[in-house]
Amino acid sequence: MSTARLTAMRESGRRVAVVGLGAAAMLGLVTAPAHAASWSSSLTGAAPGFESRRWTDSGGTTTIKFTGCSTDGSVSVTNVTLRKDTVGPDPSYVRASFTQCHVSSTSTSTGTWSDHGSGNYYFVVNEGATGIRLTVKSLTVSY
Template sequence: MNTNFRAAVNRQGRRIAIAGIGAVATVGIAAMPAQAASWTSSITGGAPGFESHRWSDDGASNNIQFTGCRDDYQDKTVGVTLRKDVTGPDPEYSTAQYTACFGGGTSSGTWKSKGSGDFYFAVNYQYNGVHVWVTKVGVYF
């Protein structure tokens, strides 16, 4: 074989090897399991019983933070109840009373693991007539 042909074959082989490694890396990334992720949002005029969107976790504790709260009756407290989305009545866990968020601070509640599943929180669950606005809602798990 002449040296030019050999060099061309080696270059072609390297290109194929690099393309193959890139394909394996891409498949490896795509095959990674999806991980639960924390999220942030806000609440505008949340009526009693307002429900957040659902999130799935694998049994971690849940921390829910509110920053910048106000309500329409100047009660300066908002009840946050963790709930689990299941078939049939959704179980509810303890209700945290958030007050620091009304003074410009952040209110926070942490619920220990309730097993894996889909969760959400309800605001002022079973209260009458109090709407709430929250500038920043953070859910961490």
């Protein structure tokens, strides 16, 4: 085989390899599974209207779980509202009433919100209530 022919075959093979790798990379970007994320914390003496830390969600279901809820009074319900951080008034989504977490220090209440698109989110506890201080032994936000 001549040197020119071998060089042409090598160039052709390189192009095919580059195109193949590029296609594989694009396919990987397009079909990569969504990665779920979460964070955990606790609350001590959270006043009505307390806002959680913000998190960035690329879209999908959001689940908030409280374990071991107690208040400084006789209230045995905690209202949790998911909100989206936006310019102007932040939209709020369905309010979840957590009651089971008040039964014992190991009891859990869970709220699940459907996909509201990508963006920065946070939750608010007992929005609009007065005088209720909330303690939550552990909480987890999954998105």
